[in-house]
Structures are given as structure tokens and as C-alpha cells.
Amino acid sequence: MMISSAIIPQPLARLPWRLIWLVALICTIGIVTLFSAAGGSWSPWAMKQSVTILAFFGLAIGISYIPENFIKQMTFPTYVVILIMLIIVEMVGFVGKGAQRWIDLGFIRLQPSEFMKPGVVLVLARFYDLLPAADVRRWRGLWPAAALVLVPWALILVQPDLGTATMVLVGGVTVMFVAGLPMWYFLSAAGALAAALPIVYTFMHEYQRKRVLIFLDPEADPLGAGYHISQSKIAIGSGGIWGKGYLNGSQSHLDYLPEGHTDFVFATFVEEWGLIGGVMLIIAFAMVVRWGMNVSKKAKTRYSQLAAAGLSMTIFFYFTVNLMMVMGLAPVVGIPLPLVSFGGSAVMTVMICLGLLMGIERQSRTKSSLA
């Protein structure tokens, strides 16, 4: 995996190049698609996205050099800071009488919920790292963890942002699952969730309810609320095996596909590159996740094992939910395709996750070479 050569300097050679090539492939697909979505132009999206990706990739490399111990120590304080930001957003939104998801710092708009995705994973990893093995199956092994997940989850849910809230929940639950909590917790929670769905439905916002109904039957209102899913499926289905050819996607170029550069960028891509392109992108994502899962398995400390598993799951869930939504397998929840969709937040989150994973991978390698 390591490139050993006398010419390449040691620190560069020690980067996980297989992962970097995969990420580069995915990002290139994204930029190329954004170029097409703008009608064959670098502006307004492709150029900006390239810069964003490079910047956050730099951030990821930087993160990968932070020692595990330092991250461990910073985990709880960081979590608390993000939580406070979430509360501030909530209060600002309450005062402003509207949904608000970000804090405006003047030069950048921060979405605290984005940070919470890796945040919750790390804090739970830290929690189970500190918890004695004997307590994992006890009550005290459950309730603090549950609180650590559910408090931010509830805050994000009422923003309202069902998609992000679900991701936070899934990241947290994954860590709890691999940490070894009793299986019946999860089975009975799944059962309770299935039973509670109808009740949840009654508490949903009108627009969320509409999205669920549209998901169940998009053709019922193809020109109205089902328009997104219908047009997205048309774009994907009409691409066929080989696609319509680069810059030839009629659905995206004639604006029939809404949000063709953000949430529905996969449809824009597949319309032009066909099944071949789509499968290639899915496999690239799968390999990134598999790399992350392997990092987790090879990690030497409990904290890094749990963190790597949770972070991999976060990346996995990010792209899976987006693809399911775009292909009509899940309701439209407004989750972008990371590294491909235009926009900084998703790139930032995934790059933070990747940076942390690369750090863990580097340290497991170092330690193993020492041992």
C-alpha cells in the first residue's frame, strides 16, 4: 500500500494513496458533472467546487496528522461546543420565527449540525473507550450514550432537518452497536420504531409528510410535489447503459431536472454517463467505505476502532441515502451526494471524517511497526 521509493519523500509516501485516488476519482466526477450542469461552463459551480474540495482536502490531510491522544482529549469539549452552537441556532430561529440551520459569522455560515455528524461518533467512541468492559452491558453503559446521541438529534430534528438528524442517529447507533451493547436493545428499538412510524407521521411537518407520501407514490402528482422524483427517475432511466453522452443530457440541460447540481447531481451524471458511469461511482464510494471499515478492524485502540467504524458508517449513510432518494427508494430528505454535489458543507463533513480516518490509519500502522 505504501509507495516505497527513494525519490518520494517519506511523509508523502506514507499517505494512503489508494484512498486518495478513489476520492480524487469521485471529486473529478463531481466537478465534471457540475461543468456539464452549468451548460458546459466552469462557472458558477465547477470552479468554485474545485477550490472547495482542494481546501477541505488540505484540511483532511492536516487533521490526519493530529495525534490520537489530542483528539481524544478534545472530544468532549468539542462536542459541548457544537451542542451549544446547536442551541444558539435554535434560539435564533425561535426569535426570528423561522427555521434556521446556520450561524452567520460574517465570512462563513456555520451549520453546527454538520459538525455533529462526526462529533457524535467521536464522543460515543470516547465514552465507550472510558467505560470499563464490564459495564457495557449494564444500564450505565446505555443511558449516557443514549443521551449523547438523542440530545443533538432532537435539536436538529426540530430545526427541522430530518435528514441530518437521522444521520446523527445512525452514526451514534453504529458506534453503540459495534461497542457491543446487547443485541436485544437494537432489535427491540427497531421493533418499537416500526410500531411508532404512524405516530411519528402525525407529528411531521406538512412538507415532510408530503415528501413521504410522494415517495410512496410519486406518479400521483408528477407535475406537483412528485416532480423531483419523477424527473430524476426519467433522467436516470433515459440514460440507459451508456448514457446520452457528455454534455448531452436533455433533462438537466433543459432544466426539467430540478436541483441537478445539488441533491440530484447523480441523476445529471447518470443521464450522461449511463449505467456504466453510475455503477463506477457507486463502486468507488463502496471502496472508500470498505477502506474505512478495514481501518476500523485494524485499529489498535478501542477509541480508534469505534471512531473509524462510526465515521465509515457516516460516509456510507451519506451517499446511500442520497442515491436511494434520487432513484426513488427513499423519500426526498434533502441530503446531498458528498464530494459530488455542489456545496461546501457535505464536502467539509466527509473530508473531516476522511481526515480522522487517515489519522487513525497512520497511527495503527506506526504502532504496529513499533510493536
Added chain:
Amino acid sequence: MKASRFTAAHQSITFSRRMMLVGGAQALFGGALIARLGYLSIAQNEHYQLLSESNRVQLIIVPPRRGWLVDRAGKAIAINRSDFRVDLIPEQLERPTETLRTLATILKLTPDDVDRIIKEIKASRGYQPVQVAENVPYDQYAAITVRLPEMPGVQPMRGFSRYYPTGPAVGHLIGYVGAASAKEYEAEKNPLLITPGFKIGKEGLEKTLEKNLRGQPGGQRVELTARGKLIRELEPKPDRSGQTVQLAIDAGLQEYAARRLGEESGACTVLDCLTGDILCMASMPAYDPNSFSDGIGQTEWRMLSEDERKPLTNKTLNSLYPPGSTIKPMNALALQAAGIDPDETIHCPGGYRLGNRFFRCLGRHGSVNMRRAIAKSCNTYFYAMGHRIGYDRIAEIARLTGLGQKFDLPVVSQSYGTVPDSSWKARKYKENRRIVERPDWTASDTLNASIGQGFLILNPLQLAVMAARIASGRNVQPELIGVHKEPAPLLGLPQEHLDAVRGGMWEVVNGDGTAGASRLLIPGIEMCGKTGTAQVRKITGSQRGQSGDWKYRDHGLFVFFAPFNNPRYAGSVVIEHGLGGARAAAPVAKDVLTYLFDRPQAMKRLAELETQWGGTLLERTARRQAQVEAISKANLGRSA
């Protein structure tokens, strides 16, 4: 308690196992994603490609020209006249308010029109044009064309509107066209239907022949964005005009019959009695289909629907009348079929006694045989004979000659009336006791039905078919579409039976019968017929329906065929509340037949009559139209 001590070693094993579960779940989802992608882009590819193409390419529809309707000689009955129209394309409008104001001034649009246009502009998507006005006079059209540069989005065009040269004469027969209603669009979902200027058949043959007449729309194929912005023009799609449909109708005869009915409320039907071709089927008074095709005003609609002469009803098919004595020739066939000798005589003392009731005849005819009974329309003979054989046997022949039958015709609706018999009465008693008071068929039912009263009600087309079948002895089926050459097959009635009946009908007109005044004035051609006078309501006291209110007067009916020695034409005339068949209906039949054999003579006669009535049909229609417009203008002034 399996894991009372959960150690670090346990933890490590659990971790590996759980990681496998998570990895497996992830692989499962990944597989599902690829499967779904494959399903959409391979299995559903064709479906979505179609949808994608229909998104991309849109047709700016040019409505096809509607097919003509022509008569049996190829003469036009319904054609298209070119006219001017103004549409606008919302997407290209730059200054909607000023543009609409200018249009309203030039085209003299009413506030209602402007409201409608604004509403349609708001509802329209992309390139779908919105109609501003149609049938625009040339000077207004020119004024708009001149000012086009300052009004982008406005589209003055040449269009086509439906035109019926003979106007009301073909109203009920042809029907009319109009813009599709929201309901019609819902049913068909065809964008052609909401294209400005496109009309569909709403009534009569225009409606029933819609499929043939419509044609295929063509237009400019364009690539449009979802918001309706034009990207590029593709190859235009040519339109295909609707088919021309030839009718069995003789347009000249149809117009003559309609004009000859004049101010009366009635119907005149003439068939080719060998082939069944309907040569004319006039119902008057009638609406002018031209004014419907332009969109009829409220005032005109109200006047038409409130008129007691029912100009909105096609009387040849949808009005039912007691046929009166016109069915006596058919009765005579039934009597012979039941074995009665036409030479047997019955004594008529001025009526017929049944139990303690006396059924009146119109006169004291003394001793009459079948021929004399038809000629003189003697009720007593048919009372007595009908009573002898029973009505069930008459009803059989009635149906055989077409009475009470629904014909296979491309018409919107037919009312087929009733030929009663005992089983009908028993059934009706169960369904509707208001019409039938007792379940069993009585002798007085037979007597009433025998003179064409009582339960027996028919439409004028059925009477014409009856006359045609008696005239030719053939199983004539009425035909509206196409020209038929082949005579219909024979009915199988014995020639001597038919001869006896035809003889009686000859005597009605050419002997000393009831319609002697309507003899044809053409050498060598004799009309045969039978008069009928039908009561509109039960006779009360001395009132016999021969005076008093128009709507209580007797109907006048007449069935006929000609020439006597070699029948070719047959038909019926019904004049509502015309007092009597001989007086009101037979003269119309005479003139209509004269038109077929000696046109100048018939036209001369018509000219005399029309002078009395105050002008030709078209002149009188135009005058009425002017009246309607004056009233509607007055109403508008009052409401404003």
C-alpha cells in the same frame, strides 16, 4: 445471564462479529443501489426515454382543418371559412399590462374577455398560446399587425371557422362545433383540445363523426426548457386535414324541406324507399349552427331554450307523437296477415260500440272495405277489425315495418317510442303505474292503438321508414352516411297484401280520400299517402283540439310515397299542432316531392309562400339574429 462478566476479550470478539454484520448490511445496500440503477436504466429504459423525449420536444400545435361534410352529389353542407384570429404567447410577453390594454382597445374586448385572458395567461405553461379573439374583422386584424413591433408575444393569425351555407336548414342534422370543455379535455387529455381556435363536434353528425372529421394536428416541433424558453426549432410536423364525409342527404332537398316547413314547428323526412338513404331529415324551427360555432351568447341561448316550438330539439328523432291514422296502412297489412279478406266490409254508423262505450268515427262511412277504410280513414273499420284479431298481432307487423325501432345511425340520440302489446303493458305496470293503470291488455287499448292513439307513440323517422317499407316491400334501413345503390332485401310480405294497402293509399290522394287537395301537379307521377290527426290531450267536452291555444291543438301528420307505379321516395311530415294531416302536413309532402320531380314548379310555390312569411329562411334568421343582438345589448346596458 449468559454474560455476567463481560470482559475485554468478549468485547473484542463482539466487535469483530458486529463489524461483519455492519459490513454485510452495507454490502446489501450497495447491491440494492446497483440493482435499482440497473432496473431503471435497462428494464425501464424505453419508458423513461419516451418520457424524456416528450419533455424535450414540444409541439406548437397547428390545428388540422376539419373535414367537410358533403351531400350525395358532393355539394358542401359544412365547410371551413378562413378568418382572422389573435393569440398571444405568455412566455414572449414583455409588457403584459400595456399589451392587453392596446389589444382591448383595438379589438373592443369586454371586461369579461380581458378577465378570461388574464386568467389563462396565469394558468398557461410555456409555449401554450392563449386566445385573445377569433373571427376578428379585417380592419382590426390589420391594426394589430401594424402595431406588432411594440407588442412582442402577440400573434395575429389566419385560422379557420366552420361554416354551414344553409344555416338552420341543417342545424339539427349536422349539429355544430365548439371549443372543448374542461370535461372533454379531462376525458381525452389531448393537448390539441386546448389549442386556441380548435373546435370539436358538439352535436349531431359533427359530434358522432368527430373521429373522421378531426384530422391529425401538425405544427412546429421545438426544444423547450422546463420554463418554456425556446432552445431551437426542430423539423416541423405536417398536419393532416380531417376526412371529407359524404352523406346520403340531398342538400337541395334538405334545404327545400326546411324552408317549406316555414314558420311551423315540425319535421319532414324523405327516404329513398329502395336503399334507405335518408335524402332529407329536416326539423324546424332550428338554431343556426353558424352562430353556435362562433360561441353562442347567453341571450340567444335563453331565447332558444324557452321557445315553445323547441328549436333545440331534433324532432325527426327525439320528438314522439301519437301517429294517428297514419298507421292505418300498416294495420291493414296486419289484418291481412291475420287472414282478413280486404274485400270484407264493415258497416260504419259513425262509431263503434264496445260494451257501454261508444268509440267515435270521424264520419258515417256506411259500408266500407279495407281500401275505402284507408281512403276515408274510417275508424270504425279498424276498431272492429283490430278488436277481432287483437293488438298483439298488429304490434308484430308494426315492429316489422320499423315502428318503435332504434336504427343503426350515427346520431347523438334517438327516442324510439312505444309499440304497445300485452306483455309491454304487464311490464310497464310493474315499472311505472302512472302511465299504466292496470296490468292486462283491454279491448279499449286495442281500439285506441288501432287508430294510432293511446299508448302508441313514435318518432317521424319511424313513420318515414314505415312508409318506405310499405312502398317497396323491402327491409329498408335508414342510412345517413354514403350513397347506397343496392336495394334492401325484401321483407317477405305477400304482394297482394301490399297492393291492397297501396291501393288504399293511392285513393287517399288521388281518389276521393282525405288528402285529395294535395295531388301532385306533375303528369304521370302520383303520390300515395295517408293522413293522420293526433290528439294532443284527451277530448274534454266539445273541445276537439281544432281550436283554442296553439299548444293544445291536434298534430297534423302525413306519410307518403311516390311514384305510385314504381315507388322511389317515401317519407313522413309532422306538423305540431297543425290541426290536421290533410290540412297541414300533406301540402308540405306534395311540395317536397314536387321539388324532386319538377324543381322550378316547387321553387315557384316556395317563393309565393315565403313572401307571405316575410322572406326566405336565411333572411328571417338574420332578422331574428339582429333582434337577439339588440336584446342582449340592452341587457348588457342595464346590467352595466
